[in-house]
Amino acid sequence: MHRCGSPVPSSLRPAPSHGGGVSETTFPRPNPRTLADDGDTLRFCSTCAFSQACLDEGMDKRALMDLHVLVQHVGPLQPGTHLFREGDPFEAIAAVRAGTVKTYVVDPDGREHVLGFHLPGEVIGLNGIDGDTYPCNAIAIDTVMLCRFSFPKIAVLATRVPGIQKHLFRLLSRDIGRAALLAGDWSADQRLAAFLVGLSRRLAARGFSATRFALTMPRTDIANYLRLAPETVSRVLRRLQQEGVLAVDRREVELQDRARLEALAAPVLRG
Amino acid sequence: MIATALPDADLLRRYDRPGPRYTSYPTAPQFHSGFGEQALRDAVAASNGDPIPRRLSLYVHVPFCASPCFYCGCNRIITRDKARAEAYLARLYREIDLVAALFDRDREVVQLHFGGGTPNFLDPAQLREVVDTLRAQFHFSARSDLDLSIELDPRFVTPADVAELGAAGFNRASLGVQDFDPEVQAAVNRIQSVEETAAVVEACRAAGMRSVNIDLIYGLPHQTLEGFGATLARVIDIRPDRLAVYGYAHLPELFRPQKQIDAAHLPGPELRLALLQLAIDRLTAAGYVYIGMDHFALPDDELARAQERGGLHRNFMGYTTHADSDLVGLGVSAISHIGDTFSQNPRDLPTWEHALDDGRLPVMRGMRLDEDDQLRADLIQALMCQAEIPVRALERRYAIDFPQYFADALARLQPLVDDGLVTVAPGVIRATSRGRLLLRNIAMCFDRYLNAPHDAPVRFSRAV
Numbered sequence: 001m002h003r004c005g006s007p008v009p010s011s012l013r014p015a016p017s018h019g020g021g022v023s024e025t026t027f028p029r030p031n032p033r034t035l036a037d038d039g040d041t042l043r044f045c046s047t048c049a050f051s052q053a054c055l056d057e058g059m060d061k062r063a064l065m066d067l068h069v070l071v072q073h074v075g076p077l078q079p080g081t082h083l084f085r086e087g088d089p090f091e092a093i094a095a096v097r098a099g100t101v102k103t104y105v106v107d108p109d110g111r112e113h114v115l116g117f118h119l120p121g122e123v124i125g126l127n128g129i130d131g132d133t134y135p136c137n138a139i140a141i142d143t144v145m146l147c148r149f150s151f152p153k154i155a156v157l158a159t160r161v162p163g164i165q166k167h168l169f170r171l172l173s174r175d176i177g178r179a180a181l182l183a184g185d186w187s188a189d190q191r192l193a194a195f196l197v198g199l200s201r202r203l204a205a206r207g208f209s210a211t212r213f214a215l216t217m218p219r220t221d222i223a224n225y226l227r228l229a230p231e232t233v234s235r236v237l238r239r240l241q242q243e244g245v246l247a248v249d250r251r252e253v254e255l256q257d258r259a260r261l262e263a264l265a266a267p268v269l270r271g
Numbered sequence: 272m273i274a275t276a277l278p279d280a281d282l283l284r285r286y287d288r289p290g291p292r293y294t295s296y297p298t299a300p301q302f303h304s305g306f307g308e309q310a311l312r313d314a315v316a317a318s319n320g321d322p323i324p325r326r327l328s329l330y331v332h333v334p335f336c337a338s339p340c341f342y343c344g345c346n347r348i349i350t351r352d353k354a355r356a357e358a359y360l361a362r363l364y365r366e367i368d369l370v371a372a373l374f375d376r377d378r379e380v381v382q383l384h385f386g387g388g389t390p391n392f393l394d395p396a397q398l399r400e401v402v403d404t405l406r407a408q409f410h411f412s413a414r415s416d417l418d419l420s421i422e423l424d425p426r427f428v429t430p431a432d433v434a435e436l437g438a439a440g441f442n443r444a445s446l447g448v449q450d451f452d453p454e455v456q457a458a459v460n461r462i463q464s465v466e467e468t469a470a471v472v473e474a475c476r477a478a479g480m481r482s483v484n485i486d487l488i489y490g491l492p493h494q495t496l497e498g499f500g501a502t503l504a505r506v507i508d509i510r511p512d513r514l515a516v517y518g519y520a521h522l523p524e525l526f527r528p529q530k531q532i533d534a535a536h537l538p539g540p541e542l543r544l545a546l547l548q549l550a551i552d553r554l555t556a557a558g559y560v561y562i563g564m565d566h567f568a569l570p571d572d573e574l575a576r577a578q579e580r581g582g583l584h585r586n587f588m589g590y591t592t593h594a595d596s597d598l599v600g601l602g603v604s605a606i607s608h609i610g611d612t613f614s615q616n617p618r619d620l621p622t623w624e625h626a627l628d629d630g631r632l633p634v635m636r637g638m639r640l641d642e643d644d645q646l647r648a649d650l651i652q653a654l655m656c657q658a659e660i661p662v663r664a665l666e667r668r669y670a671i672d673f674p675q676y677f678a679d680a681l682a683r684l685q686p687l688v689d690d691g692l693v694t695v696a697p698g699v700i701r702a703t704s705r706g707r708l709l710l711r712n713i714a715m716c717f718d719r720y721l722n723a724p725h726d727a728p729v730r731f732s733r734a735v
Contacts, residue, residue: 251321
């Protein structure tokens with residue numbers, strides 16, 4: 001969050017290590033580094049989706065008072081709360097600060113299609129940029145906190161700060177890439193491995209443990225997203241568990257043989 | 272296998288104080304009426320959403336008894352009117368309809384247990400009908416380790432009945448004996464001969480049941496070392512695979528039938544301890560292994576083997592080899608444990624019946640466990656099953672610093688350490704062979720509710 005050479009304020013130092021060798025936080029447990037740190041006029045929230053873009057531009061938060069005023073902290077939102085629905089007028093994008101947001105559409109037959117899961121530090125609503133309305137629904141899966149950015153204002157800011165524009169494009173392309181990820185003709189094992197490796201990387205990037213995390217979404221949502229039957233998701237996980245690749249306890253997953261999982265996921269993640 | 276040495280009498284006397292039996296943590300007195308039907312539905316939905324949803328254990332409560340045993344602290348109704356069974360089953364099937372529909376079809380049932388009351392108040396055809404109804408509504412495991420068990424009162428079941436139960440799929444039975452001493456039997460209103468008991472055990476084996484358990488109770492009125500010694504000798508002759516030796520808890524204010532027992536005839540603390548000592552000595556000499564919390568098993572029984580490999584678990588039905596499953600309680604007063612919740616059906620028949628007649632899930636009370644509850648439940652489960660607390664594993668799993676988080680509990684534990692009941696090493700806290708009979712005293716140190724001064728006092732049975 002801070003430029004090289006600047007002293008690290010105490011609240012951003014790694015939390016003191018506990019006796020049990022606990023050094024990383026298991027998502028979604030609150031982490032003083034990743035959740036409680038709300039930032040202030042001088043510091044970004046630790047999960048801020050934009051801080052890196054600004055810092056890349058050589059701007060710290062002091063130089064970004066404009067951005068500060070257009071950011072609105074929202075939440076906590078209870079599980080099941082809709083952030084927006086398909087057809088709502090597009091006014092803002094939002095960055096997840098805590099929790100998990102699911103985006104989905106409902107087809108003419110009334111069947112739900114899960115588009116994605118958005119974790120802390122990730123941005124939702126980007127696919128609304130194209131039109132005047134949101135093309136999908138967004139719902140809080142667990143307790144969610146957001147930063148809401150008025151889109152017209154951030155668009156103006158982007159013209160003044162090229163880094164923000166670049167970052168928006170980067171986020172957009174990442175969003176598209178992720179959606180394309182599952183279009184291929186992959187096996188259930190490959191899909192699930194890619195899903196877990198993807199989650200692990202995204203959580204690690206936000207300071208959570210890369211090897212232990214909770215699947216906050218129900219298995220029906222995972223299955224829907226991966227285009228598998230819920231029973232298949234469980235069957236594959238059970239087999240991977242028997243093979244020592246991972247361990248599952250209720251919602252919590254521990255990746256025990258990452259290399260094996262990465263190898264399984266490689267063709268999907270490359271595609 | 273872990274040897275069991277009885278702590279000296281003086282020590283046992285000091286630790287002989289009331290405490291929960293920890294078939295659950297938190298214990299039932301913490302359940303509250305704010306937890307209702309919707310909360311249970313939400314809990315089941317959430318459990319279906321686990322990446323690998325847990326398997327299911329089913330419990331069916333049959334509340335009726337033909338004759339009142341005076342020591343009983345269970346929820347039961349005394350009647351000889353067999354018509355009540357039919358009326359009860361009609362409601363039970365409604366409940367099964369309502370409850371089974373909540374679970375995803377791939378939730379595999381690995382355990383079904385009938386308790387009571389007296390499950391064999393239902394005749395074998397009725398019991399088979401219940402099993403078949405459950406089989407039609409739930410997905411029963413095809414695996415060979417499916418447990419289908421029933422508590423039997425040997426006075427009201429014939430060898431022919433037992434054969435029918437075996438044919439219906441029952442593969443485990445638990446028989447109440449308590450004591451064969453005639454004077455004790457008269458005082459507790461349960462006259463039961465050695466012969467009829469042995470005949471039922473024999474019938475269970477002939478029916479192919481893979482495990483038979485016998486329950487004994489020490490601390491009953493008029494019990495003597497001679498009489499209980501004779502009972503132990505006869506039970507050892509019958510050689511059940513498993514044995515439970517419970518301490519009688521005289522709480523007549525809580526359990527009305529116990530008012531029939533004259534407290535003047537109860538053995539004093541010295542004799543209670545001597546009776547327990549006698550049971551441990553005789554059973555271990557006869558080759559039984561102490562499993563923990565009143566339970567013994569032959570060394571080749573699955574329970575003893577599971578304990579050796581660390582695969583022992585404990586739920587409301589006692590010890591089991593099945594890893595954490597969600598428990599679905601059916602029938603009046605039955606308790607469920609779904610995901611991170613406990614819930615209980617109404618304890619009285621009319622309330623349970625009315626809920627079902629209205630098409631509602633009959634939930635009387637329950638609770639959702641917070642993270643602290645879950646941590647302590649894990650800890651107590653490990654203690655009850657493995658006689659040790661895996662400190663490192665708990666620290667890792669719950670992201671705590673154990674000595675700091677449990678500073679109060681460790682302070683309460685110190686006298687037990689000083690008395691040689693527990694050893695505290697870095698990474699693990701272990702009950703010594705002396706401490707294994709006092710697991711609940713060790714667990715009580717870690718019970719948040721027991722040690723919270725603001726809570727109303729709750730009555731529990733004595734530790735020994």
